[in-house]
Amino acid sequence: MVVPLLPDFPKILNTSADNAAWLVTVTLLTSAVATPIVSRMADMFGKRRMMVVAMVTMVIGSVIAAVGGTFLMLLIGRGFQGLAASLIPVGISIMRDELPREKVVSAVALMSATLGIGSALGLPLSGLIYESLGWQAIFWISAAIGVLLIIAVLAIVPESAVRTKGKFDGVGAVLLSAALTSLLLAISKGGEWGWTSEPVILLFIGTVVFLAVWFPWELRVSQPMVDLRTSARKPVLLTNIASILVGFSMYANMLSTTQQLQLPSVGGYGFGLSVVVAGLCMIPSGLAMVALAPVSAAITKRYGAKITLIAGSLVLAVSYVARVFLTGEVWMVILGATVVSMGTAIAYAAMPTLIMRSVPITETASANGLNSLLRAVGTSTMSAVVGAVLTSAVVHVGPLALPTEDAFKEVFWYAAIAALLSIGVSVFIPRVLAAPGLSGGASSGVHDADSRTGALPLVTANRLTASRLTASEHAADRAPADTKDEIVVSGSVVGDSGKPIRQAVVNALHTTGEPADWSRADNYGRYSLVLPESGSYLIISSADGWAPSSQVLNFSNSSSTQDLRLVLRLTLSGRIDDGGRTLDGALVTLTKTTGEFVISTFSDQSGRYEVPLPPAGRYILTALDPAGLNSESVQVVLAARTAVVDLELAGAAQVHA
Known part of the structure; x- marks a missing residue:
């Protein structure tokens, strides 16, 4: 809602255009810093609680910006508003905890689409509010909406019992915040300050130094800010890389479309639309994301989240290639932008599902927070690329220096290449094979379980047909059967002498073979599992240097403590x-x-x-x-x-x- 007002803020606040640009930059920085921190705190201290905290900061920031009246106060207010970006990953993790399994995929798809909906509606809405009620009204309306949402969340959304015990990693949070601030500040201001200028070079060096300290710290600390071992697992790592590329690709649409529509027609290719009209032209993009949410959910349910991500990236690539050639009419630009939004909706809907199926349930918020952060890195990088390309290739029309039409086409080619690279990465995301026939879909054709032992017969991978593989992946993509009956099991993994075993891995499976949850113990051997319901589970524990151990345990209480022992040291x-x-x-x-x-x-x-x-x-x-x-x-x-x-x-x- 602030972006369309940037040309007017220098006059309103009696400041320079460079200073006014910080009203966007500061929100970018605070949102990037807040997302992994708030997401981790949500896993530890309560998801609804941190969701409310994020919205409270948005309300505080909106009020400060509305009543401040000066550039400094508006800058502070915008910084507070940026903290609310952590709502998305925390909200997605709440859905996994609270909704029935059949609704999780659709709900995640719709919430991912709200990112595009908000952007599409914010652009024209801010222009209308500004012209009718003044710029302060934008922030007052944001504050009022925030207050209503806080009341609604407190009244409706239950607090999840799924928690990660331990001490918050304050050192890791500070180091990561410093690294992100340095990186994103260098990317966002590199074009303005000069990519070879001393401040930008120092910021990049600072990023490397902070990360060089942060990585070994996270590997050593008992309760890390980001579990790098889990993040390094192939499904999570490749999904996060694809997220950067998709974020990079999709942001070209948001940055270039309104500029194309607002360019004066004297350049031979602009349309000369006003800020409000150009913003209204983005509404179809937002509506398309809403419409595609159930479609992306259906693709995920039928074929799996991996195929959904590939399909979304493919739509992005094709639509950007089309945008290179469809530039002659307003409707062509709107159509191209709308199709790009469709691809974005499909791809974004798949990412949280891919992440949640590959991390422990107690880490869903922090894992989604990291994924959201990496998407922000992608969008920030595209922002820098767009700025560099559009300012390096200009045509002078009288006193005006306008970006050339070829500059926009170059941006679209970069976006298409990024989408294709995302497809290349996504292809290698492993399919998760769960126990066949447990997804509730078509019969897998695998032999029935032994009626006496309940054990599933072993089936080699080459016996699975494509349809069976899809059904298995579908089962892994789904949430527990009934989240209100979930049981939180915690305890310690110890050796034969009773000494805790650090970084042990604990897997919980149904006795029919379907995976329930898994956990990696901290440096004190403590683990935590979330089981879908009471009953018997096959618990498998393992650690480097120890022979694995398995046992069938019965859990009946909503919260249970169970220590696990590894007795044979390798x-x-x-x-x-x-x-x-x-x-x-x-x-x-x-x-x-x-x-x-x-x-x-x-x-x-x-x-x-x-x-x-x-x-x-x-x-x-x-x-x-x-x-x-x-x-x-x-x-x-x-x-x-x-x-x-x-x-x-x-x-x-x-x-x-």
């Missing part, structure tokens, strides 16, 4: 001989083939040694006799199971896995 062991004589006190070392030292020990009186099994990979095992004269080395390949390697100083090693 080891690398063997015997050191020298000419048939066992060596007591021989030095045994293990190093990586890349040179890093791993561990060392000494053999006992019987010549035997034993060390904890390191992560799977290639290693060099070396033995040195007690006198320090003879040694022997051998390369070993270790898997995630106990291994026995006997080493003869005068001969070859014997490996027993």
Whole structure:
């Protein structure tokens, strides 16, 4: 709603055009910083609570901007308004917690579409309000809507019992905020300040430094701001990369369309429309996103979220190519923009579903928050690209310097290429295979479960037809059967000595084979699961260096505590001989083939040694006799199971896995 007023704000606030541009930049920065922080706090302290907090900041910011009357106060108000961007990922996670499974996909699709709806309606609405009631009325109306929504949320939306226990990662939040601020400020102001100017270079260097500190901190802290291990999982990582590309692609439509329509016709290709009329021309785009929400949901239910994302990106690519050629009439521009919005609606609807099916239920808000943040990185980058392209290729018409028609076409080509790259990334997103026949759709054709044990027979992957694969992915894309009956199970994973095992992974499956939830324990061995209902579940726990363990447990309370124990420590062991004589006190070392030292020990009186099994990979095992004269080395390949390697100083090693 502020964007159409930017040309008038320098006169209204007695400031420069460069300063007025900060009214958009500051909102971009605060929204980027707030989204991952508020999303993480929603997982820890309550989703409805943080949703209300986000809307309260929007109301506060709107009031400050309305009554301030100065550029500084308006800037502060706009900063507070930006914090409300975290509503989207938090709201999506609330839907997963509260809605029946059959409604989640459609609800997520519609909420994703609201991003486009708000933008399409805000552009013309702000012009009408400004001309009729003055610029302050824009912020008063925002504040009033915010108050009504806060009351509605408190009255209607229940607070979810799904929480992540632990301490908030304040250091990680500060480091990430600093990195994001540096990155987005450099991207958004690079064209204005100069991409090789000292401030921009320092900001990029600052981004690298902050991230270089943040990454190892997040891997070490018990309750990280962003779970990088989960984010590095292939489905999550590839979805987030595709999100950046889709955000980059779709934003060209929002930035270029109104400019095309408002350019004076003296340039030979503009249409000379007013701000209000150009904004009204964007309404079909918003309505198209609403109309496509159920379509994208239907595609997801039938074919899976991966196909939905590919389809949306394909529509984006085709529509941008069409926009290169459809420039002669107003209706052509509107049609092209509308089709781009359709592709955006389809693609955006798939991303939260892809994320939620691949992360623990207790991390849905923070995972969606990171996804929203990366989309913002994509849109900010496109904003910089559009600014650079449209200002580098201009034609002078009298005193006016107007972007050339080829400059707009170049932007559309960049957007089309980004959409195609998104397709290329999305193709490699793994399909999640759940237990066949559990989606409620057509029969999968797989043999029935054994009536006595309830166990599903093993079926090899090549026996699954395309339709069966789709049904399996569909099952994985769906939420639990009845979220009001969910059970939160927490506890610790410990070893045979009772010592907590850090970063252990706990999986919960129905006894019919359908996945329920999974969790990664923190540095104190604590985990948390969300089970769809009371009953018996197959609980599988595993950790590096330990033999996995499984057991069937029954849960009946809404909140349960269950500690899990791993009893068998995986080891690398063997015997050191020298000419048939066992060596007591021989030095045994293990190093990586890349040179890093791993561990060392000494053999006992019987010549035997034993060390904890390191992560799977290639290693060099070396033995040195007690006198320090003879040694022997051998390369070993270790898997995630106990291994026995006997080493003869005068001969070859014997490996027993």
